[in-house]
Amino acid sequence: MVVDNPFFVLGISPDASRIEIEREAQKLLGMLELDLEAAKVYQSPLGPQPRTQEAVRAAVAALRDPYRRLVAELWARNAPPARSVARTPAQDISTPRIGLRRALGWRP
Numbered sequence: 001m002v003v004d005n006p007f008f009v010l011g012i013s014p015d016a017s018r019i020e021i022e023r024e025a026q027k028l029l030g031m032l033e034l035d036l037e038a039a040k041v042y043q044s045p046l047g048p049q050p051r052t053q054e055a056v057r058a059a060v061a062a063l064r065d066p067y068r069r070l071v072a073e074l075w076a077r078n079a080p081p082a083r084s085v086a087r088t089p090a091q092d093i094s095t096p097r098i099g100l101r102r103a104l105g106w107r108p
Contacts, residue, residue: 006059006069007076008044009051014073018063025060029053045079 007014010024031039032053042051062068 002075002079003044003046003049004055004058005044005076005079006062006072008049008079009042009055009059010063011042014076021060021063025056028056032056045081 002008007016010016010021010028012020012024016024028039028051032051040051041048043049062072
């Protein structure tokens with residue numbers, strides 16, 4: 001629910017009104033139809049994610065349902081800050097942290 005949160009897909013605040021949601025969705029659908037680069041990716045707490053017309057339509061449908069909107073709002077408000085580059089846990093572990101090792105007193 002964090003990666004495909006409707007608020008992240010649409011790039012709007014959880015405080016957005018229903019009219020703002022509809023406007024943003026129509027704008028994004030038009031931009032995706034024109035194949036504009038600015039609309040192809042959205043930021044999530046796990047890094048940039050691809051945005052499709054189906055994802056935008058699903059996000060709007062989810063936000064029209066009061067229960068699903070409430071759940072999405074809770075996740076969006078309590079999500080960690082967005083990361084600029086998506087990494088897998090394996091990449092995080094295998095990346096050497098020389099500075100940290102030196103700070104702890106390790107010698108190469």
